[in-house]
Amino acid sequence: MIPVAADTHVYIICPAQFATGGPEALHQLGHHLRKKGIKAFMYYIWMNDRKKKRKITTQDPVHSRYRGYSVPYTDSIENHSRHYLITPETYLDPIFDKNVEKVGKIVWWLSVSNYYKILLPKIKKYHRNPLFWIRKLVNPKKLGTLEELKTAGVLHLAHSYYSKVHLEQHGLTIAGRISDYMNxxxxxxxxxxxxxxxxxxxxxxxxxxxxxxxxxxxxxxxxxxxxxxxxxxxxxxxxxxxxxxxxxxxxxxxxxxxxxxxxxxxxxxxxxxxxxxxxxxxxxxxxxxxxxxxxxxxxxxxxxxxxxxxxxxxxxxxxxxxxxxxEEVAFAQDVNTVFVQMKEQSIQKPVLS
Structure with missing residues (x-):
């Protein structure tokens, strides 16, 4: 269960102008969160530009296939403990961003193998860096390993039953399971x-x-x-x-x-x-x-x-x-089960194991 208040914002990280199963699931989640009155926003990442860490503002980030979901997007995330940031398992950098350190972090495991497909090359590249040992001692880089996710107090959403089993086997805190649905x-x-x-x-x-x-x-x-x-x-x-x-x-x-x-x-x-x-x-x-x-x-x-x-x-x-x-009916039920709207005085962040 993830408690949300009337002023809670849920930011959903999604690749900009990218049409495949993962981005559609992310838009579906935003759509159904807004249907139940939760302030959900897409936060788009330009994947071919993320190393430069700058926003591209000259192009509409919303792919034409997903405009029908009617989820507004934002270019900024308010750093407040009432808010949540949901990111797919393939893009974990924001979890360790000091600019959003107060925001609750949730990883939605749309894929299992894609997580390792992204992580392992990052680890190899980091270890090959000539300054690796100095960085490890002075300012170690967070790569999003399972142990780092545990230490960071991240919540996890399973997508498939397969991902649920994977998360349980590695002792990660599962807030619930939400799949997607066919359009x-x-x-x-x-x-x-x-x-x-x-x-x-x-x-x-x-x-x-x-x-x-x-x-x-x-x-x-x-x-x-x-x-x-x-x-x-x-x-x-x-x-x-x-x-x-x-x-x-x-x-x-x-x-x-x-x-x-x-x-x-x-x-x-x-x-x-x-x-x-x-x-x-x-x-x-x-x-x-x-x-x-x-x-x-x-x-x-x-x-x-x-x-x-x-x-x-x-x-x-x-x-x-x-x-x-x-599937869509089951999706809506799962969203209602996982994201629970609470009264102001009873809001508490989930206890992490």
Missing amino acids: KVFFEKADDTFPKKNQVIYNPVKNDFFLQKIIQASPGINWVPISGLSPEQVVQIMNESKVYVDFGYHPGKERMPREACIMRCCLIIGKEGSASFQQDMPIPDAYRFEKKEESIPAIADQITACLANYEYHIPHFSHYRQVLLE
Whole structure:
């Protein structure tokens, strides 16, 4: 639980003019906080300019996809103990900024692997610096390691069940769990009457050589990569496909498998990251496989079965599709559970372990 007062401001750090799953989730959070009367603001970071630590004011920081969420933005953060700063796990510098030292800090773990993907190169670069040992003694730089986050008294929000498990394993203070939801515009484009083709779709960016081995073991199957397509083309190809295959690593609740499920595709997936948890992807285990050589014949057989008997297999994904249809309702409930509006005299910051 995170208590908020009538004069509490919640600042949400977000990349400027950047459209992907993470920024949309951040805007969704701001939108629903404002719906419940909490003063939430986006605080945009120009990612290609953050080393210079200056604001770019000549360009609108709000991406056109997110204007509909109607979350105002600010260029300054008031350094007051009643306020909170929410930042994704990939940008932790503000947590150690003296200019906002009084503000409560919250990390929203939209991804697990992206945290380490950002942190480890920073650690290597810092250690290679010729002045490393002097800085370590005189003015050590905070890099956002898990131990540093504990020392800084940071609260954490889980996004996926996978991230919740990760936070618990490392003894971090979890204030709650809030996922995201698929934009309702996407549901409106799902056409259940669209003729399905005997084709399998996949994201080549998220998959590696293992998928190529599956493709080689599936002669005669039409494999269609989802790459270099407009959003409209992605919608069309998902509407007309029977199967979506994904053996990539799932750092969080990935959007493309959810989109494919909404478009009534059977899902054949691996067990890496959040994909291994029923709580994150509630599909029958018959469609979930270990990413290993001996699994390839069974994977190929299941893909063939889904293509040949699509009408038999697709109802097995109805539960997951219904969960996706209700994600926004669940999101609003989670926001209400985590952010609790309190009377003035009863406001106290959460006790940190």
